[in-house]
Amino acid sequence: MSAQIPIAVRDRVSDKAAKTLDIVAKFVDEECIPADTVFEAQVGVGEARWQAHPKILEDLKEKARSLGLWNMFLPKGHYKESPGFTNLEYGLMAEWLGKSRVASEAVNCAAPDTGNMEVLAKYGNDAQKAQWLKPLMDGVIRSAFLMTEPQVASSDARNIELKMVRDGDHYVLNGSKWWSSGAGDPRCKIYIVMGKSDPNNKDPYKQQSVILVPSDTKGITIHRMLSVYGYDDAPHGHGHITFHNVRVPATNLVLGEGRGFEIIQGRLGPGRIHHAMRTIGAAERALEWMLMRINDPTKTPFGKQLREHGVILEWVAKSRLEIDAARLVVLNAAIKMDEQGPKAALKEIAQAKVLVPQTALTVIDRAVQSFGGAGVSQDTPLANMWAQIRTLRLADGPDEVHLQQMGRNENRRGKEVAAKIAAQKAKAEELLKKYNITRSEIGSNIKR
């Protein structure tokens, strides 16, 4: 909440945002986290899980709107639909949302809708906005972003190969998508689909287009849902979807043919900040559960509470330190994005993208370990959190791809620093002469 904002960024948080943050925090702690249990119960069992729309979520949404919590993610200054928060301010709220499974959706800030709404707000035409952005902003439908494909290395988006062939006023789509997150939800009405419309374009960054496909279009089959370490994430889910001669009006194209890369790149910055801050929140919650456990007076192996044993307090200290460091990295990236735009903030965003999930996984795993068996089971939120966050080391490109890119960028300084060091060495030689002294090298007087 607002009292805990790191001092370095505190003065950039408006009073309104600070107040909203406190409302978010209270809403999450007192309403959403208890609701998570009911949500899971209402999702049910078996095939019903993919038809469910838990009542409690609609109740929470109503409550959220009455508290003024709605669509806070849409950044100030970029969209007329924005409630007026910066990425920094919303980032602080997203941390709290990340502690609960239902909270983000309850305030209409859940992925992938957030990114999809940004795409529509940024690149959609008026008709597209009216048809799809409006109901998304109102929280009456949900959406999915279909990019990743099972048969290629999608971490390099140029490989995406779902066929988009122009046929009169339509495009005809054929191919497969997977990790279509959110496609399991019966309210998911619109797919934003990336495909290859111009496979022979010499510029590999102009071969792709993005098109809007209603989820009930003929020829679309939800082949199955993918599990994440045994979790199905229903009703949201991660779809494996096939397209067989799916016809979509050409007017559904977003921004224009061949502009797919432009769209996916524009979509990523804020989303990475959101993910990172929600992940920070999850790590904070894991740390709290760990604190609860190690102070549990009924659990006293070898006559002492867990907190008094060996490495436990060091785990607590390291977790605190690592979370705090990671949060500063994300917030600094958010500020950079707010003040200089996502392109200028590429380095900072990439750092947050790589650092935060690894940090959170370490913290959560310590919490699991401190719980023993309960930690891996349904009796704590820890195992599920771990599994969800483990995917963030893969989603939007695996860590290794980002690290290679970051390494290449940093390495661009190579020539310049080599020149600087060479100049420093030359200057040193000059100074040695000036002071009329020689370097004393050990062993330089040895004679054999």
Place this chain on the structure above:
Amino acid sequence: MSAQIPIAVRDRVSDKAAKTLDIVAKFVDEECIPADTVFEAQVGVGEARWQAHPKILEDLKEKARSLGLWNMFLPKGHYKESPGFTNLEYGLMAEWLGKSRVASEAVNCAAPDTGNMEVLAKYGNDAQKAQWLKPLMDGVIRSAFLMTEPQVASSDARNIELKMVRDGDHYVLNGSKWWSSGAGDPRCKIYIVMGKSDPNNKDPYKQQSVILVPSDTKGITIHRMLSVYGYDDAPHGHGHITFHNVRVPATNLVLGEGRGFEIIQGRLGPGRIHHAMRTIGAAERALEWMLMRINDPTKTPFGKQLREHGVILEWVAKSRLEIDAARLVVLNAAIKMDEQGPKAALKEIAQAKVLVPQTALTVIDRAVQSFGGAGVSQDTPLANMWAQIRTLRLADGPDEVHLQQMGRNENRRGKEVAAKIAAQKAKAEELLKKYNITRSEIGSNIKR
């Protein structure tokens, strides 16, 4: 297989064991791993998962017996029922069994039956053996070991508190158990239960007893099954079981009242070797899947196969090295147990217990990462393997408890090494005098 046995232990493996190992390897690779898919399909969905006994498993058991693969785990020299292999020899076979979900059960070497059979063979009386050991050895029933309890810190077994009260010729049991692995299987007919029969005994290691409880005894309720990350491990499962006035004949007591600690300690050594070697096998399989992926000609991010990218080959090399090192640690422990007994091998077994799961988790996680999304899903065996092995850092005591114990044991040398170092320093002073020379300390001539 036998051609890959580390050279340091090769000469201790009999020809018979080497041949059997090759049969096991072929059986696992060609029969069991393909059967895993069918097994999962036959387990079914929903509540049926806890009633299932997949047909393919019985077919595999028949095949295994025809190949001479049955009960190999029961160590030579200790039990007349043993097929004659050492812990080392069976350990090498267990590595192969660990690559498949069904393999261990197919050759009647699945936990927890193995440890339970050892308990009965070692401590059971003739009637107990006839009633329970015989059908377990024949693979017609299964069993569970009920020790861990939800409300106490079970890593310190003295905390186990299920009440066992003598009432005439019976004991009456009241309390809760969880992580009762295997209790989900409809064929699980016998529970070996640890409880507190003498809570006031001054020796906290004599308060516990172990008793045999048929799983259909009145008063027992399977409250629910625990999940491991999102997996239910059906039909095997991990039971949360309550005992309400459960009456068992006093003749079901194993070894005698107050001897529970003796039994659980005798049970652990070989089981830890088995778990460790199966885990090595899982790590090997994960490495193979990773090799498959990084050489997949259809997956070429940024124009190169994965094996040509950045850190990938280093991951392969480290995985190879870490698995090989861990295997040597386990096999050395097995030899020590074979030649000097489990008590003498305590240190070596504890090292294997701690080292192997951490090693395997690292290897498997690298494989997951190299697969991208497929790695966390049902499309590879990796995510499930990871979750199963993650529990081994907790089961039979968390790593930290073992490390503290190992640290204390090693620290017993403290006094002796301090004396040795003191003697070395004294001798050095003596020699300085003898050679009439003084230590040259830097700065010792500074005058101010």
Place this chain on the structure above:
Amino acid sequence: MSAQIPIAVRDRVSDKAAKTLDIVAKFVDEECIPADTVFEAQVGVGEARWQAHPKILEDLKEKARSLGLWNMFLPKGHYKESPGFTNLEYGLMAEWLGKSRVASEAVNCAAPDTGNMEVLAKYGNDAQKAQWLKPLMDGVIRSAFLMTEPQVASSDARNIELKMVRDGDHYVLNGSKWWSSGAGDPRCKIYIVMGKSDPNNKDPYKQQSVILVPSDTKGITIHRMLSVYGYDDAPHGHGHITFHNVRVPATNLVLGEGRGFEIIQGRLGPGRIHHAMRTIGAAERALEWMLMRINDPTKTPFGKQLREHGVILEWVAKSRLEIDAARLVVLNAAIKMDEQGPKAALKEIAQAKVLVPQTALTVIDRAVQSFGGAGVSQDTPLANMWAQIRTLRLADGPDEVHLQQMGRNENRRGKEVAAKIAAQKAKAEELLKKYNITRSEIGSNIKR
């Protein structure tokens, strides 16, 4: 330099500070780093190393003063002698100073003088200030802080036991000190000494006093100098000093008898920020040397430059990320100290104290490894940097002491979070009732 200040803190840096920072950066890069070589040559060999006062250092000091770079460390608002920078602002400058061996002293911001000047400015009386603070501020003498003792565990300062016995108008000191850094310098004229003046005081935090001892007082012997991984750090050095009936006027007492703890605690905050930021600077320089090496066109193992090999770019990326994260942690702590005082910033300062040296050691070690043999030798600044920074994991208390303290502090939340989670669980039960639904637990319908 100012263009690289992290955006989160940029707006707190005054124009004057930004300009000064740029001057510092240029002075370090163009004057100080080249001078390091000459400095080492002028220090000479053998015993002369402890008599040396390299001429180039005085020339640099003159240059520095002419550039307006002098005593920037003394924080604004606390001392009338301050040039007016905040801890944040000076921290950014300290980063640059940390790249060169001579830079800090050239601008009169070298440890331990900085901390000692703070002690005198904060706690010294007018006479003490006139006699010692004045020449220290002018850079004409140097100083040492004598706390650590060889025969006790000094990480717990209550163990400090150098005897300080009142004898009329004097105190008589007997005992040993080591790690008296700076005592090797012939210009080191004043020791600030902590000793035990009241061993029987019931409050263990009131047994210690701090007294000023001129380094040429009778009875003081520099026994020897301690090496750091083979380096003598001459002429600065780390003294091992004995006190035999050393008489000092009682007027040399700082602040009053029994107030030693108050003084050492007041001394630590800013010093830890300085150390941390200088260490960040060293890590940056190590990364630059690494970039130079991996782009060296003459070094092409297996036909490719190092930057094209395996893990190298990932090392670069991780180093960049880890340094950037660590810097934010330190700067956030500096801001907290600036705005709320060192006591409020305890947590943040401790985090910086622990995180930064470990980060820098990792970065430097990667650089060493990328250089091969040159990395461990006198041909790069890397090995020496590593050794210096390795001591920071021990100085002012080893990491583990700080982590335990940080863990204990964080753990204070234990009770509160346990209550919160309990309330959340109770609310969930209430909601389940309200929505008339039960948790669906797997396996809860099993009947045996």
Place this chain on the structure above:
Amino acid sequence: MSAQIPIAVRDRVSDKAAKTLDIVAKFVDEECIPADTVFEAQVGVGEARWQAHPKILEDLKEKARSLGLWNMFLPKGHYKESPGFTNLEYGLMAEWLGKSRVASEAVNCAAPDTGNMEVLAKYGNDAQKAQWLKPLMDGVIRSAFLMTEPQVASSDARNIELKMVRDGDHYVLNGSKWWSSGAGDPRCKIYIVMGKSDPNNKDPYKQQSVILVPSDTKGITIHRMLSVYGYDDAPHGHGHITFHNVRVPATNLVLGEGRGFEIIQGRLGPGRIHHAMRTIGAAERALEWMLMRINDPTKTPFGKQLREHGVILEWVAKSRLEIDAARLVVLNAAIKMDEQGPKAALKEIAQAKVLVPQTALTVIDRAVQSFGGAGVSQDTPLANMWAQIRTLRLADGPDEVHLQQMGRNENRRGKEVAAKIAAQKAKAEELLKKYNITRSEIGSNIKR
């Protein structure tokens, strides 16, 4: 000593070797370690360090010979000069030698002489043996192996470029070498030099030759000695040497022109085992010093001895485990080399080469940390040990080169395992048909 040999290898150690091992252990503990102090004092200060030949070393050599400890390194079966030990047996002795600075030389088993003697014994002709092998075996001279060069990436030996030009009956050598270890010793009489004799040979592995060069040959200059962190390692030292028209008789060529690669590859196997086992010994000694410290009754921070604090016992346990695992890896490699030759043992030797130094550095660094300031200083053997062993991650090729090679080798299985997994998948499909069942995929019945 013999009682501590890991059980897995114990039966391969002959009685003679076991007895010798016990003698070595006693000799090291009681004679050599105390002598280290005297040795360092006798080496002296300043330039004299490179002229010193400490008397105590000759006394130890005499003692060693009288105990039958001499040249144990020369492996049985390969050389008529061998005292008859296997690589395994000598490896166990080398562990003890690695605890002391002087021990290896005291028993004439010091690098680089050992490798050089192997080269001469294996590839030298009779004249070469008489002139150089004989006095080396007798311990009356020492030697150096000059391969690495400052101006190229020597980790790829094809880059070695010291010019060797045939001129009548002589070769003329021009170029520079560094990291010529041992060249500082005044008794170092012979250099084994690798150079490029045939730069235009199409086979890059045939361009190099190895030639014997007496260290007093005209044209050779010891330019300087390299330091390792701040240590000079005098009198041994690491030379930076220049060759200016150095003329050597063509008869000094070893094995023949163009056979340099053959020689350096033949030289490496046993040497890597020796280094690894000595490093294990150093790690054991570090652990012993740590045990001494954490049980020191005079060092009680916060009222408890160090062993009772937080993570300390876990450090002890992990150190014990990691050393034990690493030792098994080396001994298994030694056995493979003994029984199947160095070529067959390439993988195992490379694993030892990479694993052991990293393990030892971790253990030693923990010991340093537990000592506080004393750990980095001259008062413990730890800092020096760390620095020496740090070079082993670079010498004979940096870890990363070995890991890449190991990764490539392991990756050769890629095709085979891909085929196996494909076969397993095909078999699974076949079995699904046979059992007339389909895979149950979650969400496969979703209709929209």
